[in-house]
Amino acid sequence: MENVRAEVDIEFDNTTTPGETIPSAEEVAATLREELANPYNTFSLTIDKDSIEGFVKNTATVAPTTAEAPTTPEALTTRRVTFRSAGEQFTADLLNSSSAGFISRASIIGITLEPRYRIAFTSFRTLTVVSFSNGSVFNNMDLGFVSSAVPNSSAIANVLVEAAPFITAFNIDISSIFVDGAQVSSGASHKMSLISASCLVVLSWLLANQE
Structure with a gap:
């Protein structure tokens, strides 16, 4: 042009x-x-x-690019939770964290319980299965919570109690739940005790009337 x-x-x-x-x-x-x-x-x-x-x-x-301020990692508090799977057979491979049996069981427990703890507590962050021990099967896991909002032992155990009737992949014996080594009595256990006591009262009354 x-x-x-x-x-x-x-x-x-x-x-x-x-x-x-x-x-x-x-x-x-x-x-x-x-x-x-x-x-x-x-x-x-x-x-x-x-x-x-x-x-x-x-x-x-x-404008010069400013580096993002480093984020301060959350302070977490770990609670050791143990529950018994009554009636399940303990096998030697569960002592080896690298075995297929250990990895499979740990994965199933994590996939099953982690969402329940996440829903129950906004401060929940991690669930790690650390070991298994004999006695049917005792399952030992570490739960991580934000340190400023750690739930009490009863609340932590109650998640297992409420989940127990709906879990089929493994068994949760609600009478054998421990948090940081201390056995935790559950509301469900108390409820069962009251029902048992009521049955005993009724049975005693029936036997007394028969006499």
């Missing part, structure tokens, strides 16, 4: 390394003139090198 004037904006990063400077407008124009004078250039346009001029149109300030 004939007699077309083109304006081109060239931007430079305003941060430079030592020994570097941002070129002036005239230096930019001179670079283009030199390239036009090169007989081997591949330009597809005919440019009048005498018409090339450079000027500073605008200077933009780029």
Whole structure:
């Protein structure tokens, strides 16, 4: 096209390394003139090198990138929870944390119980099955809670009590639940005791009437 004037904006990063400077407008124009004078250039346009001029149109300030402040890790408190799976057979491979049996059982317990603890406590963070021991099967796991909001032992045990009737992958003996080594009495256990006591009263009354 004939007699077309083109304006081109060239931007430079305003941060430079030592020994570097941002070129002036005239230096930019001179670079283009030199390239036009090169007989081997591949330009597809005919440019009048005498018409090339450079000027500073605008200077933009780029805000420096600020590093994100490091996040402070949450302080967690670990509670050791143990429950007995009555009627299940303990096998020697459960003593080896690298065995297929250990990994499989630990995975099933984690997948089953972790969502229940997550729903029950907003402060819950982790569940790790650490070991198994003999006696049918005792399951030992560490629960991690945000230190500022650790639930009490009864509340932790109650999650297992409420889950017990609905779990088929393993058994939870609600009378054998321990938190940090102390056996925790559950509301369900008390309820069963009251029912048993009521039955005994009724049975005694029936026997007395028969006499």
